[in-house]
Amino acid sequence: MQLGSQGAAGELKKKVSVMSQPECSICYNTYDNVFKTPKVLECTHTFCLECLSRLMAVSLADQDGNGGSNRLSCPFCRHPTTLTEDGPPALTTSREVLCKLPSHQQQEEPVWLEGEKLCYKSADSGAPESSKAFCICIDIGADKTVDAPIQTQPRTFGLLIILIDIIFIVICHVHTFFSTSSKLNLLQHQLVV
Template structure:
């Protein structure tokens, strides 16, 4: 009995695979020749320039200076003295971009921003575009100090209308609760008025009134 082996062929969409390669694996934005320029790390992983710059800006002070870890394999990559913009560009991916994006444009770091200025030959030569890559640790405001009791009381007194309303409600509530207690202490029950008992006149007074 002859044994035949069946071979299943899977059709691979080359264009779909190429499109996925042309996206940054961190931010999932398409590569370009400015802020999203594909940069190659020492571990051969490729990410866009903006994502690498954000990784460098978020490094803690106690981390190893001059190196950034790959977000996928954690292998460190030395940062050139010129900054992350001087990292090696993936020319293969850049060549697969549209024709007007195949030339890498100059981008520089200014403080915590990535900046780009258009070609002087263009009509908008004075236009400078910057992208914030993260706040500087020096710009983070300190946590607020806890307020003292006197400060909290002063803040409460500023809202005098609310304080006056609360005081009035407390006085009314106190009077409502105090009235039954006062009646109990005075009369021995909740009736605050006592019944008037008729007074007996002496016998001599009755005789005088009747003319006897």
């Protein structure tokens, strides 16, 4: 019986420790040591690497040729942070937040930008002879040329539907008006006669 209560206490402790882990204020995911690595901006606000990379991609797409200076505005205070060519992966990692993670996540893994992808490469932790490297990349891009047709087509179609609905409603009201008006004229004619 005591063993069962210890097991339940251990399970509860695991759940509490997961719930108490720090999380990114943008995506609300808990930090880790790969794509969700806690990165510090110049204003000292901390966000995960993936969110900052996505924010950078959108910011650069909106700036369209700003002379090569990559600046990232903090989502909280709007203070600009200057980025190097390596982008958000080169920002300082918050050791304070990293130390609050489980012990196996307290060592930052190498992550880099490759175009509009955030990439991570690791070797399998098996035997040295059978170890195989694997690479994971996630798309963080904000390519406007790809998004534009997808966004404009439903809007155009939606506007067409709304326009047809409005024309139909107007025609129905006009028909009802003339129909009622002719009935009133007939009724007046019958009352006079």
